Amino acid sequence: MKIKVKRLFPEAKLPTYGSDSAVGADLYAAEPEGVEIAPGETVLIHTGIALEIPQGYGGFLYARSGLATKKGLAPANKVGVIDPDYRGEVMVALYNQSSEVRCVEPGERIAQLVIAPFVRGEFSLSEELGETARGAGGFGSTGTR
Numbered sequence: 024m025k026i027k028v029k030r031l032f033p034e035a036k037l038p039t040y041g042s043d044s045a046v047g048a049d050l051y052a053a054e055p056e057g058v059e060i061a062p063g064e065t066v067l068i069h070t071g072i073a074l075e076i077p078q079g080y081g082g083f084l085y086a087r088s089g090l091a092t093k094k095g096l097a098p099a100n101k102v103g104v105i106d107p108d109y110r111g112e113v114m115v116a117l118y119n120q121s122s123e124v125r126c127v128e129p130g131e132r133i134a135q136l137v138i139a140p141f142v143r144g145e146f147s148l149s150e151e152l153g154e155t156a157r158g159a160g161g162f163g164s165t166g167t168r
Contacts, residue, residue, distance in 0.1 A: 026138065027075035031112055034129065035071025038136050047085055047135025050115060057126045060119040065099040067114045068133050076107040076138065083137045084115060090133065095121025098134060105136075 028037050034055070038048035052058070053071025060066045076082050082105030086097040099118035115134045119125050127133060157165065 024077065024080075024138065026077075029073040029075075030071065031073060032069065032071035035069075036130065037072065047137045049087070049132040050084070050113065050134045050136055052127050052129060052131045052133050054127065054129050057128050060096065060117060060125050060127065062119050062122050062124065065116050065118045066127075067116050068127055070113045070115065070133070073110055073112055074105060075110070076105060078107050079140055080107060080138055081105060081141045082113075083139060084113075084134045085137060087132055087135055091120075094125045095119055095123075096125055096127070096133075103134070 030037075032053045035053040036051040038050055040048050050070050050072075053069045058066055058068060074082060084098055084103030084105070086101075091097040096117045096119055099116040103115065105113060113136075117127065117133060
């Protein structure tokens with residue numbers, strides 16, 4: 024699938040896949056200099072790109088496992104969503120969950136982008152819902168093991 028990418032800053036890098044079987048394409052920081060993120064702080068990091076995602080698909084931003092485990096930096100909203108009609112800059116809200124100040128360097132890989140199909144639900148009001156064995160049980164009601 025071809026995804027059109029518009030470069031908004033000269034230093035912006037196009038997304039790349041780390042291997043032939045990678046599901047997520049790496050997104051890169053397009054910051055002119057390092058950006059410090061204090062413990063417990065969230066900072067929007069520029070990627071310097073805009074995307075044209077085809078109708079029927081969405082762009083989903085996930086954490087890079089290495090960045091999360093080695094630096095404690097992960098998307099603040101856990102999974103970012105890019106709608107197919109959005110044409111603005113892709114930004115990544117990185118949250119520092121570590122106890123130390125962390126720095127995001129120019130050109131550093133900051134998140135991964137997965138392009139996937141989605142289904143739009145048609146919502147209708149109902150007085151009754153179908154019965155299941157679980158019912159309304161939630162928040163650990165099925166146990167921990």
